Amino acid sequence: MTTLFDTAKVGPFDLPSRIALAPMTRCRTDQPGNIPNAMMAEYYAQRANAGLIITEATQITQQGQGYSFTPGIHSQEQVAGWRKVTDAVHQAGGRIVNQLWHVGRMSHAMFHEDGQPVAPSAIAPDSTVWVVDPETGEGGMVECPTPRALETDEIAGVIADYAQAARNAKEAGFDGVEIHAANGYLIDEFLRASSNKRTDVYGGSVENRIRFAVEAVEAVAAEIGADRVGIRISPFITQRGMDDPEAPDTILAMARELGRIGIAYIHIAEADWDDAPETPRRFREALREVFHGAIIVAGGYDKEKAGAILAEGLADVVAFGRPFIANPDLPRRYADDLPLAEFDGDTLFGGDHNGYTTYGNYEVAA
Template identity: 70%
Template structure:
């Protein structure tokens, strides 16, 4: 029988009823102060529990790891309790949910740091913006990230420990596992690339050094909660945020061999989804498949036809983002060939239930 979006699949210790995932998307609805998940967030995720897998929005592992306003954390008792509302709601709806663990590195703003300086592998600007809410007006805008300070070598082990603690906290909050955010120009990705990592210690220089931070984080988290409950997100073809590196593909493939050795449950591949993005070469997917024996998730503006084709080519799960925002019952709509609503991009970050949990399922719309 051919594999389709609606075929079940094992993923580490989980069995997914279909191969449709909710992609992680920043929505900035945590309560203030404290970046605490809320009952509104529990409602939002539970509405989408018919996905084979939910991966939450990126969640900072520490206060140092924050880069955007109103994004949730997983490092305080209040945050753990808030996330427990989410996991209980999703599990009541018979869903499966992973927490995406995040340290933004240089993709941050001075207002989130006591000394006004984000940290990074090297003191190099991302030439990028992050979403920050003005505390006086309550209005969020995109603002420039400052030049970060380079991490001292002896600081790095502490960040690896923050990842381990965050993974333990996620399991305490009821999650089925965690996904390490190693994509999109954030801290793990910053260590991988020569354009953002110009260190001269054991974390910089040749590829085996540049993948060391990723490997140490993956090993630490896997030792804490079990490798079968851990995935990682990677974005080999991102060029934004000063991340261009013509050695990144062999570096990613070298990292994939290490991820396979550690035994992580999946690699979540971010395929470029902006309008003029390059196509992902088929030979890269084949090389990744050869380097890594676990499940591979792909994300990047997939519709049903394109998703079915990529599954036929040997990958395992397809994650949907924008379409899942506006269609909380997306798996049903795809399976039955029903029309899809369009999301309102002006309500992505911050705000109320409007544009968040107010998109109706088909029965409600009728």
């Protein structure tokens, strides 16, 4: 029976455990330029004991930014900053992939020269993003404006941006990449009939709505190898204007194509807020049928729940977010049944070392 502490093969990676660090936005880059820094290198190196580290979401271009102080992977300064992170993680014995991100309509006017984010269609998400006021320096949640629809002839350029970001990630020393196609961001917006009202080859039918995702994955795989590519999905998200009853079947159709390409894994982001929709067993089983790579799950898992889904064979790796923030030695704490430190939500976004690198390992009393 598979447990959290068994080794795993994910693409070319030999993982020492099935415990991953989930991607979590922390907003602590150097400014200007959204540049990864030494503090981030320390944070990730502290958690190199994970079987796999998936970084916080990283914008592939300036157009792809939606939150203040989030890192990019599109400038040489950003690549050099990430090199500090990957070097530190590798020196500590870890494996790390970079999550490639284009937020689409989940953005704010301040990040765009014309004040408009881009999306498949000009539909506002009815949601908010975390933005720092440049005058006061204070961060807060602000409403997203109505985006403009991408022109058909612009889409090839966005796909090329994903490919360039993958090249940059390889240059920065990452072991692979994870493409963010979840949580109402650009690729997810193309997948759903609720956010995609296009009438060209990227809208309408299921085949057309998955086209952007498949072409982006193919472009990234051509740069770094399909076996070093993962993708994150969120089939049952309903917030951010993404409620679409067809979404699970659309995503399964996409997963079949991703299996053809031969990517390493699919990562399911499961909603973890109160009264959030459950991910039904029938979807998990259907995903296993159409996709034969590894499956990672994340969202409100604890040791017991993680052990159960691994034992059932419905996942290969479990990614932990908040518990790993507060417990940089989480694998050891789980293995030895040690108590867990509490997560401080007030220090999640922005700030300094406090609540970021200041969580310690468990020390056994003499």
